[in-house]
Amino acid sequence: MEPFLYLIARKYYQEYNGDLSEIAFIFPNRRAGIFFQKYLAEVAGKPIFSPDIFTINDFFQKLSPYRPADRISMLFILYKEYGKLGHSDESFDDFVFWGDMLLNDFDDVDKYVADARQLFRNIKELKEIDESFDYLTKNQIDAIKQFWSNFNPINESKKKIEFLSIWEILFSLYSNFKERLKEKKLAYEGMIFRDVAEKAMAGNLPDTGYKKIVFIGLNVLSRSEEIVMKKLKDRGIADFYWDDASPYVKDKHNKASYFLSKNRILFPSELEIDITGETGHRQHIETIGIPSAVGQAKQAGEIIENLIRENKIPDVKKAINTAIVLPDEHLLLPVLYSVPGEIDPLNVTMGYTLSNTPVAGLIESIFDLQKHLKMQKGNAAFYHRNVLSLLSHRYIMLSGEKDIFALSNDIRRYNKVFIDAKELEINDLLKKIFVPIYDIRQAAEYLLDILEYMQMNTDPDEKSEASDYTSLSPLEKEFLYHYYITINRLKEVITEYDIPMNVPTFFRLVTKMTGNISIPFRGEPLSGLQIMGVLETRALDFENLIVLSVNEGIFPIRKTANTFIPYNLRKGFGLSTTEHQDSIYAYYFYRMIYRAKNIFLLYDTRTEGTETGEMSRYLYQLKYHYRLPIKEKLITYNISVNDAAPLVVTKTGPIMEKLQRFLEGGDKALSASAINIYINCPLQFYLKSVERIQPDDDVSENIEASTFGSIYHKVMEYIYQRLQGQLVTADILEKIQKDEKSLTRFIETAFAECYYQKKEPSALTGQNFLAGEIIRKYVKKTLTADRKLTPFRYIESERLIEMEHDFGGTKKVRLKAFIDRIDEKDGTVRIIDYKSGIRPGSGANREITFKSIDELFDPEIKNRPKAVMQVFMYAMMYSRLQPGYRIEPGIYYLRSLFENKFNWLIYYKPERISEAVHDFAPFDKEFVSSFNKCLNRIFDQEIPFTQTPHTEICEYCEFASICKR
Template sequence: MTPFLYRIAQAFYQRYGSEISQLAFVFPNRRSGIFFQKYLAEVAGKPLFSPRVTTINDLLAELSPYTAIDRISLLVMLYKRYIELRQSDETFDNFVFWGDMLLGDFDDVDKYMVDARQLYTNIHDLKEIDEFYLTDEQIEIIKRFWGHLFFPSTESDNKQQFIQLWQILYDLYTRLRQDLADRNKAYEGMIFREVAERCRRKEPLDLPYTQVVFVGFNAITEAERVFMEYLRDTGQGDFYWDYYAPTLQDSYNKAAFFLNDNKRRFPSKIVIDEHIDETPQIELISIPSAVGQAKQATDILQQLIDEKLLSPERAIDTAIVLPDEELLLPMLYSIPSDITTVNITMGYTLQHTTVAALMDSVFQMQRHIRFTKGDPRFYHIDVKQLLGHRFIASRLGDEAHRITTFINDNNRAFVSPVELGHHPLIELLFRIPTTADEAADYLTRLLEYLQQDAPADEVTDDDNSPVGFSAVEREFMYHYYITIKRLRDVMTEQHIAMSVDTFFRLLGKMAASISIPFRGEPLSGLQIMGVLETRALDFENLIILSMNEGVFPVKKVAASFIPYNLRRGFGMATTEHQDSIYAYYFYRMISRAKRVYLLYDSRAEGLKSGEVSRYIYQLKYHYRVPIREIQVNCDIATFSPTTITVDKHRYGIEQKLADFLSGGKSALSASAINRYLNCPLQFYLQYIEGLERPDDVAESVDSGTFGSIYHGMMQRIYDRIKGDREQVTVTADHIDAVRKDKALLTHYLEICFANDYYKTPQHPKALTGYDYLTGEIILKLIDKTLEKDRALTPFVYRASELRITGEAPISHHRAVQLKGFIDRVDECNGRIRIVDYKTGKERLDFQSVGELFDSSATERRKAILQVLLYCKLYRENYHPASPIYPAIYIIRNLFDKFEWNIKYEKEPFTDFDRVAADFDQCLTACLDEIFDLGRPFTQTTEELHCQYCDFKLLCKR
């Protein structure tokens, strides 16, 4: 199929020959102009002077006395005029979003040459409409709009605010234009209108071309239409429309919305005989993934290469179209290695880049800074997120890991600058700007540092480029850097004051609106482009991604203060224009292709409907175009978890187990035995291999820390009562004195928080915020515990947090070393009590010792096993004459049915000797199993035990 632009080049060269250099060719975009020059060179077959090739935007800019102004300066000028007219103190930050909307509206007003006074005048009396000399249709549309908004006259506050704003819009529009004209500046619509107004007045434009040829246009604005009509009427204009596709001849197709009017108004001087009879081979491929589309496009490219339908050296005849620009980077990373040259012509929004993600993290960190006694503190999540960003991590190396480890080990929810260290990048990153100017300096210096060549110890390659930065990423950094500098310059020039937070938010909004252009050599390599860039171009192989409804055609409608009815009434672009424009893009681009591959994301989740584009249904059911449909599914491996067994003869396990035997350097605790009964594999990983869950910062007191603070408080209280004595008889007076001493209890609480939560034992401090509330809960539990203890007085207090060790014999004349920490030992009613505090949910009854060691039990009494082991060890170490019996304080039950007595066979359990023999026997059997080298460590068969296991992901349960 001969490309449309080739036919144009061929026709004009046949008529004008070398005189073609006297003409000017105007295209919808630069790329189509470059391809036209390529085809012209092929047609001529010899060197010749090229005609002027341009876009209509550039041509009108040449004809206007104004120069284009940048968007930031324009926004600032509009803001200053708005403040003056509205007499408002609204901040620039709040103004930016809808200020940008206003600029878009002003641009449309000028491009469609709307009478701004008629549009923006506030209409309270409908009779005033007659003075505007509008058509009956326009008057009816405007009556419907204003009647809906403003009648009856008792408007809501929102309507009143809208009216007030509407009343100043005309003045705002005219004064902005006057300010720009005084500076010889203009926005694009103003440039368009200025040239069009001159054309209406029949003023000469002094064009240095014999003919101006417009090629490949479709939807044109009123200003463009007036300009084209002027050239047509003066005999200088010639027009060629790419409307040859059969689908575009269908009057019911929205793509043909502008066709008849354009061809009638602007006929061609040269007849281009172009009939498209061939139907492309179309494949529709559904993929349940966004990035998966890029991977599937790679497979298509490779298939075309293998079938000799695509030459890697001449990939120019193949294009990948991306309606969703976010797929650009996944697509670039997926190009087959055979294709060495790729040309990108599309924008990529700055907010989707890695440097924008870094800046967002910086903004969040700055917003969450907290001051303690005037000293700054940085929120740990923000710090970790920054340190984890690839740009930062690549330059910090091990220093990032050191800081993260320090934060976790010391439970720093908020980190001071001193604790972060003195690496140059750290000192640069964790600064606190106090003004917008300092914020701009802060960000530019950070980007300058990252762009610098890495120090010798950070260099990983020979070209001395920053570690891990690609050329594309450095380009992203450069554009963000320029944006910051430009915003700073405008602030200085226009004397705009703003806070640091406003500066950051404005910068983020600007990043969302800035599109980074990718430019390469359009005449070589695989072509990757957005939808707009396909205008007037033809390709043999066409791969279009994101063929989803709402993406192509795009569902997004530009924000505007001008409602739909008014837009339609004044002849401005509406949603119908957008629908027809995108329909034209689609049907035109597939018309000359030989092979078309349409890919879409079939996932239906969240805001994604998984619905294919309406264009597919039109092709299938209206035009009856044969489409081969392919469904690509992600392979999801489903399998039953493999049972993991660990042979005790391997990996040095035998020696590690020997460390727990008599004379070794380790000992088993009750927690370790309980862990083994829950899951032998979990025991192996934690106690034999020493694997632990990584520490993380607890922003509030978790259950484990809560229990530690409670234990510490009880130990300090009773140790104070005991003093230096070996033991003491605790009386009700002792308990009452402690309960009344609120200052002492608060002091102990602060010490325990510093030890167990803040990790600053040398610096206890008063509790604040949520920690204060948690502390109050602990104080109430302590008071309630003391109240329960008072009912037992007098009793003898012996020790708290008593470290105790012992041995248990097992087979082959071996003994296992045991250890434990008894929360409290006292003597009550002639019996030694071994007291264990439990902050969790526990049951205090058991029927037999055997059930305590039953690994298949789902509600095994782990707390009872633990306290019985403590009873055994205490008896063997101290040989008390008095009976020993266990007690468990379930803290959560202190206010409701509190009992500390354990029940054995439904009776109060008051003497450990009743179960001592059974306990020794069961314990020995359990330890024999652990140290039996012929019995491997295996996973538990009870999956309920896996619910809260730290190694759940490791063993795939």
Template sequence: MTPFLYRLAQHFYNRYKNTLHEHTFVFPGRRAGIFFQKYLTDISGKPLFSPTILTIQELFEILSPYQPGDRIGMLVTLYNEYAAISRSDESFDDFLYWGEMLLDDFNDVDKYLIDAEQLFRNVQDLKSLEADMSYLSEQQIKAIRNFWEHFMPAEGNDTKKKFQETWQILFKLYTAFRNTLHEKEYAYEGMLFREVAERTNAKEKMHLPFNDIVFVGLNALTPAETVLLEYLKNRGVADFYWDYDSPFVSDKQNKASYWMTNNLWRFPSHSSIEECVKSETPEKEKQTIELIGVPSAVGQAKQAGTILSQLIASGALDPEEAIHTAIILPDENLLLPVLYAIPQDIKKINVTMGYGLSHSSIASLIEHLADLQRNLRKSKDETAFYYRCVLAILHHPLITISAKNEAEFLKKHITDNNRMVITESEIPDHPLLQLIFKPLIRWEEIAQYLQSVLIFIYNRLTEEKNSKENNKEPDNQTHSGDLEREFIVQYYKSVTRLQETLAEVKTLSVDTYFRLLKQVVQHLSVPFSGEPLSGLQIMGVLETRVLDFENLILLSMNEGVFPLKKSTGSFIPFTLRKGFGLPTYEHQESTYAYHFYRLISRAKRIFMLYDTRTEELQTGEVSRYFYQLKYLYNNYFDINERVLTYDVSAPDNSPITMAKTPQVLRKLDAFKAGGDKYLSASLINRYITCPLQFYFSALEELSTKEEVQESVEAEIFGILYHSLMEKIYRRFIGKTVTPDTLTALAKNDAYLTELIEKAFAEHYFKDKDHPQPLQGQHFLIGEILRSYVKQTLESDKQFAPFRYIGAEYKFNSIYRVADHLSVNFKGSIDRIDQIEDGYRIIDYKTGSGTTNFKDIAQLFDSSKSNRPEHILQVFVYALFFAKENPNHTIFPALYYLRSIFNNFNPSITVNKQKIADISCFFDEFTEHFNACLQEIFDENIPFTQTKQEKNCQWCTFKEVCGR
């Protein structure tokens, strides 16, 4: 395989040798020029003066008096002109979105040399319009007429009328905008191109800083470019060489050939580059294509590494000189995964695309800072920050490096106190955190704010680097630290440049400033150091123009990614774009087709990787290009298809058991008499449900990570309800409660509101001393609590009058199980009432459940997923209450809030018979209870998983067990 640029270099060297430096070569991109120079060096075998190398954009810049303008600065200028012409009070924030579209549209209008007055005119008379468009074809005029007939403002159609009113000012805006830029001697790219083209059309004698110019590998020429090339051709100083040798590109049925015929006809080459090149024996061997489906984006990168290793092993790739192998990334987000996947045998790597600043760690931190400022709150006359934004910043690695201890303290403070907003006074006294957590009211403050943060982090990274160097500590991430500091420097420059650009803007929101900064950063990248003319080439699609490789690995060969399916916003509707000859999606498709087919035309081995996943917007569909190769050009290729699959089937997990080793037994001893831990009714229920769950929670003390409760979850709801009932009945301790008392309590809404606000302050907001009126969702939850409390009071009337004994009755005692075993046991009874001579033991449950059971054995039956565990819990409470208060009648009750509105009776029943005295069941209950406790402490019985997998559905340790 002889690359196109090599043949071109050989051709010109053979013809011009030592005078080659008098030529100027123009390429689509810089990378092609670098390779061309390399080939010249290889062919000559000696030093020689290089010809001038330019890109097509650089050529226009040389010939134009204008300087390329900064995009943000041009948007500001465009806004000022718009405000003056339309006399609108629209803010820059609102203008920005469609201002960007207008800038792109003006760019297209100029590159394609469109008569802007005709395009943006106020259409009133279609006949006069057609008369002015004699230079357009009938098909174009028909498309334009159809559009305007549809958009002529019908009576009462405000939308169409508004469209026409807006359309009327566009030509004035276009003209004024260009005039202002002309005065400043700046231009957007299209304006710069048009200026050069119009001067050539006017037969102006331009000064050319070259005598002979060669255009190489161009394809999709705009009218402005075409005019310049015609001008240079007519002056006899231009030559043209097109990379159209490929049978795919020259196939007129292929979209890749869209511009071929016209370009070859208008701009023929002076000579064939084959004349001075030794003829090659035609290769009979077919090109090989291997299509590989991978169900992962990162998996594609890893597979690319595997392919490279296979090429090295087969001798198709020299790891010391891999310049003939390229990895192409239509999705540039895969750059870092690809770099990590490259085999260590390959020492030299050249990344032509750089690493986008927007993907850096500092960029993500700035995004978090922007979110922080967008979500400012007010709390207690202080500025407050939304906890999610605060936590995102505190978890960021750059903050962890710079303020680790203070960040950890603040995170713990937020979770421990359930702080949904954090005030300025709660921020720890650390210089970086004090810099970050301050409100920005005006956009003019943002630049200094960001610069201060960037300087601090940069200095901290520098200190860490110097410390490691001074202490001679091994640092495997030295280069990543240096790269991060380079990102910070580039970000600092971007902030400074944006601030200077926006100097003329009078009004701007903080949010819009951050959006503009993000837009600036999106177009910046930090180049990787590498060998540009040796080693493995990693590049984006546009960097491949005019380059050829023997081994190609193309990632993301998915439809919609390559070719890219991206609709760009435009103020010019499709029909008008088509009618006036402006670029549409058809141009984009033809351009991508040319890049693809030209790229693969000289490769020997082509590997195409695509993502097979079908989730969210991903279809898992292979690019249309592969199907075209498979069904239209299959005579040229040996094609192999395969899909990589991963075994994701659930393995047959062996049951997990935890033997009672000496270490486990020591942990169990802590629950025995004399130890410092206690069993409870809930732990006993947990053991019966799943012994392994008991082990994880009671012995290993594992639990879910505590998080901020932004909404009132079931657990918090239950705590609030318990607190309300305790506070309502507190003043009646030892007193008789009558039906009239309960009615009065239910009607006293002001009192209930006060109690609800206090309960929220203590248990939800974690700020007991500052109750406040509830708002929004919290108000609604408060009203739901009020309804439950009132219905509970109504339900209590069926037992009134009764004597209220107390709430949250706590017991803490040693329970003798057997001669050799006594355990610590504790609990808290929600409420105790005295009715006549008996005591009612009450337990509140926020969910639903049963108050009836079959027999005592059912309470301890671990084989049932619907075991009445709440009844067992109230039995345990009654048992220990009876031990402390003997010779009393005790009957249990369960208040299920979800059932309390349905004529609910809270009394516990056995076989639907109300329990009048629970002590009748104590002997049998104690027998089962003691057996359960002995099993827990039996060293020969391990902790095992439950056999009832329904019990695992909501278990905290479900993933640990693999259930």
């Protein structure tokens, strides 16, 4: 296979006897020029003076007196000129988006040498088109007429009127903007191209100093390029070579031929060169569908290994005959990690966009942090989600992993929704990060300070025990450096032009700038496996070609340019349109594959979001239009989910040892809730109570049901603890109900203890305030219910009872109970359990009614009255500690407090008639018997821990992901 550039290098070397010093060669990109020099060296076989090599952009800059301006500076200059035209009331923050769009449009207008005055005219009478646009073709005039006839802002929408008001000033804005740039000897790319083209049209094109200028491998030409190339051709010093040997590129039905047929007529070649090279070689074309982006990278690595085994890459040290092409630059790093180790060196010709680097993720987290900044009592406080996200970043972890973990756990443990900046300043780096930002100059210094610190402090400090640094790689330091110089440049421009903007706009500008900056990878350009983007393939040929992401929307790219100039006007004035883009990418593809022998085209088969998983139109064209023999392969991953096998935990020796800790002499005790969990699901009991597995803590911004209940319990305890041992009357409770100040203090104190987990209470705000008010209503309703029972003697709340219980002759289990409230009336002791959750069941009151004691322990019953089991267990334990008392168990369902006939009693209903349980004693013996049977099942080594048969229980289980229910 003789590459296109090799054929031209050989012909020119032969034609000029090796003396090419007065010839300039112009290429579409730098890479093509480097390969051309390589081929010249191969043809010469000896040292020669290299001719001058330019890209088309470099060549135009050489002929122009202007220096390229950076985009941010141009945005500021454009905004100032826009303000001078009577739009000074629009802020820079609102201007940025469409100002950037105008820069693209002005660039197009100049590259295609369009008449800006005519383009930006407000044409109200269509006859003006006929009088003023005689230099345009009929098709162009028809396109312009169609736009202005359809676009009639009179009595039309506000948007059309706004468009027209801006359109009327565009020519003045365009002209004034260019004048300001010229004063500074600056220009955008299109302005440079137009300057050179206009000089060429005026006959003032500077002498290039070359006897011959050779344009090689170009495709679509702008109007300015056509003008300059024609002028050089008329001087007799220009020569042109078009890589259109591929029959696909010549096919008039293929969009790839859109420009080249015209170019060959306008700019023919002087020398006869058979650019077809070696024809007739058999191509191996393989399409591979893979449901993964990273999977494509891994597959590319496997293809390379196969090519090595088949000797299609004869020298792994010089695999220059092979290229991996990445239409999606995000796959660069996965590909680099997937290339076989024996391939060395690698030559990455594409840059890696700064916005894809880890430091970009860090800066984005910092932006989010500042966006949600809140002032509390004059102090800066940061939102917990942004804080935790930032703390989990690897670069932050390098500043002291141990301390960072401790800080993160502290935020979760104490449920800190907004964290004071002072609490976060645990090391020097975090002291720099957790600082409130109020203006853009402060923002620039803030980011520069952080990046400089990270760049200078990435080596381990051997003297500091707290330091847990791991050195950053040279590549990561390069990322930091490029981010630093980008933000520093933005700071300089902001200072120079002194344009007011808010901090979010500054952050958006940083993101915009870094999105346009690519970090070049250094490598040996003329040896090794080539990894490149689509644009870098222009004019280059490879024997082995692996192209990833050959998906519709990626290759060809689905990207609509943001423009202020409507399609019809673009078409009418000869500017670039979507047809240009379609043609360009079709040419790239068909030219690229023409001389390759082994072609592997990989595409992603996944359908996610807006991605359809559809392979590119080019693959369909190869298969159905050109009917090429293509080997098709579809790689799938077996991700089918079989029914999860039942989980059974056998009580082995180690597990029995853990269970022994609940028995006499152990250090653990069983609670009523733990026993209820066992009855519902033995496996959940094992995970939660035996293995003590706890779900990851997270900050809860809203009061969860369990926390809500704890706060209510605590408020009731505060209210009644002052009355311990006293006779409680209706008057006392009514007075408490009306004491809003004390209730507020109790609620805030309960929040501090149960939710914020701190000693000092504080005023509630937001949703917590609303939750507090709901608790206030529940508390008042509880006191209203209690008033109906007065007078009674309050004994205590939140009573902890621990005892050993004999359940198998020689076996004793340790039990514990937290009784919500104990009071006494007329010699009867009430054991009350508060239930803050929604009462299941309907009017049947299933949770306060039971048919038999066995029902309380039967796991097969769907709506088992587990609350009755719990309060009966409390009654049993209390009766052992305080024998001789009549014990009356009861349940306060908070949701029932608002019913007209609130009832806290438990009812025994063996058949149709139910009776209230005023005394636990008649049920004691039977309860203990069933209770002991349950305990025996827990500690019986032959009975494993199994899953519940009732899957509805699994819906809110913490361990559902383990069980796969």
